[in-house]
Amino acid sequence: MSTSERPALHAWRNFVRAKAEIMRAVHRELRECGLTGAQLHIMKVLADAGHDGVKLNEISQQLCVTSGNVTGLIDRLEEAGHLARVAHPEDRRITLAVLTPTGRELLERIHPAHVARIEHLMSALTAHEQGKLADLLARLADRASEMNR
Numbered sequence: 001m002s003t004s005e006r007p008a009l010h011a012w013r014n015f016v017r018a019k020a021e022i023m024r025a026v027h028r029e030l031r032e033c034g035l036t037g038a039q040l041h042i043m044k045v046l047a048d049a050g051h052d053g054v055k056l057n058e059i060s061q062q063l064c065v066t067s068g069n070v071t072g073l074i075d076r077l078e079e080a081g082h083l084a085r086v087a088h089p090e091d092r093r094i095t096l097a098v099l100t101p102t103g104r105e106l107l108e109r110i111h112p113a114h115v116a117r118i119e120h121l122m123s124a125l126t127a128h129e130q131g132k133l134a135d136l137l138a139r140l141a142d143r144a145s146e147m148n149r
Contacts, residue, residue, distance in 0.1 A: 026117050033110055034080065038063060039073050040114065043107045046083060046099040053086060053096030082106060 027037045035043075045062050046054055060070040074097055077083045082103030088094035099107070122130055 022121060025121060026114070029113065029117070030110070033106065035110075036073070038065070038069075039077055039082075040107075040111070042070070042073055042077060042097070043082060043099060043103055044111065046097055047104060047107055051098065053098035055088070056095055056097060059097060077103070 023037065030037060030040055041063055042059055045059055056070060056074065057067055059074070060067045063070065074083065074085070078085060081100055083097050083099055086096050086098055088096055125133060
């Protein structure tokens, strides 16, 4: 940091650089499978929900993106055969997304390696530093959330 640079700007520049480098490092193998990180996240949300499926608006809330963004991601996952849209069993106005057997198999194949890449990346920090980073990032997310209201 130069002596004239404000600490907030210095931290911001490093945050932006780290995010870009991390995304490239962690998502390279996903791209080879034709997936994005957001698509993998959707598949993980669906797998965790089991066979009942998840409402599309709940997926957008969990990913912290707009419903329009989720619709496009889900469209591509559906076209690839990784998920299906189904009507809610009690309210046909509600659409659920469910993981297909093909999607479940792909997730089971690639998710462990994805987690291993993240753990390898985070091993640059001690467990204490990882916890501190998680706390600091949560505080930044909370502040940004307040500003977005």
